[in-house]
Amino acid sequence: MISYIIRRMFQAVAICLVISAMSFFMLFLNTDPALMLLPPEAEVADIAAFKQQMGLDRPVIIQYIDFLGRVVLHGDFGDSFVYKVPALQLIMEKFPATLRLALAAVLFINIVAIPVGVISAVKRGSFIDNIATFFALMGQAMPLYWLGIMLIIIFGVWLRWLPISGNESFAHLILPAITLGSWILPLNMRLVRSGMLDVLNKDYIRTARAKGLAEWRVLGKHAFKNAIIPLVTVIGMQLGLLLGGAVVTETVFAWPGMGQLVLDSIHMGDYPVVQAVVVVFAASVVLGNLAADIFVAFIDPRIRLN
Amino acid sequence: MTESTFNQNLSITTLPSDRIRFLKRLWHLRLGILGAFLISCLVIAAVFTPWLAPSDPYVQDITQRLLPPAWMQDGNSNHLLGTDHLGRDILSRIMYGTRISLVVGLSAVVLQLIIGVGLGIMAGYYRGRVDSAVSFIVNAMMSFPFILLALTLVSVLGPSLQNIIIALGLTGWPVYTRVTRIETIKLNEQEFILAAHSLAYSSWRIITRHILPNMLPTLLVLSTVEVARSIIRESLLSFLGLGIQAPIPSWGVMLAEGRDYMLMQWWLAAFPGLAIFMAALGINLLGDALRDLTDPHLRKN
Numbered sequence: 001m002i003s004y005i006i007r008r009m010f011q012a013v014a015i016c017l018v019i020s021a022m023s024f025f026m027l028f029l030n031t032d033p034a035l036m037l038l039p040p041e042a043e044v045a046d047i048a049a050f051k052q053q054m055g056l057d058r059p060v061i062i063q064y065i066d067f068l069g070r071v072v073l074h075g076d077f078g079d080s081f082v083y084k085v086p087a088l089q090l091i092m093e094k095f096p097a098t099l100r101l102a103l104a105a106v107l108f109i110n111i112v113a114i115p116v117g118v119i120s121a122v123k124r125g126s127f128i129d130n131i132a133t134f135f136a137l138m139g140q141a142m143p144l145y146w147l148g149i150m151l152i153i154i155f156g157v158w159l160r161w162l163p164i165s166g167n168e169s170f171a172h173l174i175l176p177a178i179t180l181g182s183w184i185l186p187l188n189m190r191l192v193r194s195g196m197l198d199v200l201n202k203d204y205i206r207t208a209r210a211k212g213l214a215e216w217r218v219l220g221k222h223a224f225k226n227a228i229i230p231l232v233t234v235i236g237m238q239l240g241l242l243l244g245g246a247v248v249t250e251t252v253f254a255w256p257g258m259g260q261l262v263l264d265s266i267h268m269g270d271y272p273v274v275q276a277v278v279v280v281f282a283a284s285v286v287l288g289n290l291a292a293d294i295f296v297a298f299i300d301p302r303i304r305l306n
Numbered sequence: 307m308t309e310s311t312f313n314q315n316l317s318i319t320t321l322p323s324d325r326i327r328f329l330k331r332l333w334h335l336r337l338g339i340l341g342a343f344l345i346s347c348l349v350i351a352a353v354f355t356p357w358l359a360p361s362d363p364y365v366q367d368i369t370q371r372l373l374p375p376a377w378m379q380d381g382n383s384n385h386l387l388g389t390d391h392l393g394r395d396i397l398s399r400i401m402y403g404t405r406i407s408l409v410v411g412l413s414a415v416v417l418q419l420i421i422g423v424g425l426g427i428m429a430g431y432y433r434g435r436v437d438s439a440v441s442f443i444v445n446a447m448m449s450f451p452f453i454l455l456a457l458t459l460v461s462v463l464g465p466s467l468q469n470i471i472i473a474l475g476l477t478g479w480p481v482y483t484r485v486t487r488i489e490t491i492k493l494n495e496q497e498f499i500l501a502a503h504s505l506a507y508s509s510w511r512i513i514t515r516h517i518l519p520n521m522l523p524t525l526l527v528l529s530t531v532e533v534a535r536s537i538i539r540e541s542l543l544s545f546l547g548l549g550i551q552a553p554i555p556s557w558g559v560m561l562a563e564g565r566d567y568m569l570m571q572w573w574l575a576a577f578p579g580l581a582i583f584m585a586a587l588g589i590n591l592l593g594d595a596l597r598d599l600t601d602p603h604l605r606k607n
């Protein structure tokens with residue numbers, strides 16, 4: 001178990017390194033930070049002096065190692081070109097809003113996916129099962145930002161039930177959470193459904209029924225607990241999908257989170273911020289996967305023994 | 307839905323006549339047929355746009371701006387789906403948009419196939435270090451939100467049709483690698499590949515003549531679905547302002563422009579999104595039907 005966790009942790013660190021390198025080189029090879037920071041009328045000699053002062057004249061690989069060292073040791077991604085404050089500080093200001101949105105979406109997804117998935121497995125071919133399959137099919141083809149816009153038009157403009165932008169109250173959270181969640185909802189619904197179908201065919205369920213247990217106890221106690229394992233493992237892995245979807249959802253709903261920040265930074269060429277967001281996103285996704293893997297290894301001995 | 311009707315079909319023990327059997331088969335494939343129909347509309351719209359579109363997608367007319375769809379009050383029958391903020395005909399713009407979506411979707415998938423299948427077969431065939439390296443890259447790519455990667459790439463390359471295709475191709479290949487790697491490993495253990503090995507066929511010959519052909523059905527299904535995904539992703543990048551640029555009528559560009567008018571003129575954003583939705587739905591339905599048809603294992607279940 002310990003060796004498994006250690007191995008997975010090494011992998012996680014390696015993946016973070018690869019991603020940080022990718023983001024660093026992509027941005028550095030393209031834009032010249034000296035030209036971004038200095039006024040356009042700067043002389044060639046000034047640019048050269050500035051580059052030397054900032055260490056921008058060194059080989060890229062040295063610059064990367066320097067960048068990595070500052071990030072790992074001090075959490076220092078450099079200052080934002082636009083706001084002139086540390087990039088990490090900007091992210092930390094925006095992080096809670098994104099987290100709140102993501103958590104609300106996770107809640108929404110699973111409050112819907114678990115009961116619907118269980119019912120469509122138990123009552124296979126029923127009306128609810130068909131409706132759920134239908135919506136899953138629709139959901140897979142629905143561009144998330146369009147869904148967001150349509151929800152705004154229908155519930156915000158026509159019916160006037162819910163606010164359409166901002167993040168002051170719980171009501172503000174409903175439409176963005178549904179938008180962001182709708183992307184993953186079909187996935188989890190299918191997962192619960194197939195997990196449940198799988199378990200219901202097992203011998204121990206037949207045994208439980210043969211013992212004369214009430215059906216709700218068979219389903220609740222014996223089937224559900226085992227059927228839910230695949231879902232639990234993917235929830236950790238869906239962090240990446242959620243964060244990616246948040247970029248889009250935040251744009252549609254003018255939600256002041258990390259997604260908006262990174263888009264604005266890309267548009268303005270504020271690449272210390274872009275890099276910081278990329279690395280923070282990657283680190284959270286890798287951590288989420290790692291946590292999911294370790295959790296599964298705990299509850300399912302077959303995996304850690306492999 | 308399909309699954310349940312199919313089970314009902316299986317439970318019929320008496321042999322139906324050929325005609326009934328044919329009708330049942332059609333009924334079973336009804337979603338796939340719907341998908342094929344949607345895609346035919348898409349392709350026809352893309353190919354014959356210049357002749358079919360009611361007006362020029364770029365022509366602006368300030369006197370005709372923000373007209374609602376024809377069936378609404380103040381609607382104009384010359385503009386079936388209304389006009390946008392510059393007085394351009396929305397239906398015509400959507401029809402021209404099909405071209406962009408299809409070109410981007412198909413080209414991106416070709417690029418993904420070349421990279422993804424190449425790496426996947428190499429990893430599955432040679433195993434060992436090649437496999438570890440490829441699997442590691444795939445894991446790194448997959449653990450990272452696609453959109454950030456694509457956004458960074460496009461912002462580095464600059465937004466243009468060609469660069470969108472490159473960005474989608476470079477970010478979308480890991481799925482194929484994952485699938486082809488496992489398929490190759492499985493195939494490599496089968497007798498006919500062992501026989502090919504024992505006849506001292508070259509690796510190239512084994513891969514191109516024996517492994518690749520056996521993966522074609524899987525790849526066909528997978529790439530169908532990926533075309534839909536690439537279309538959605540292109541429109542997403544364009545929507546965020548980092549894809550196709552205005553005034554080119556990409557569905558994502560139209561959605562982004564329509565977003566500014568969504569409070570009063572809903573049709574600006576609603577119809578381009580509907581087009582994306584129908585296209586993706588059609589392709590997904592067809593992909594599902596193809597999977598059912600090509601995978602006898604799934605059919606038996």
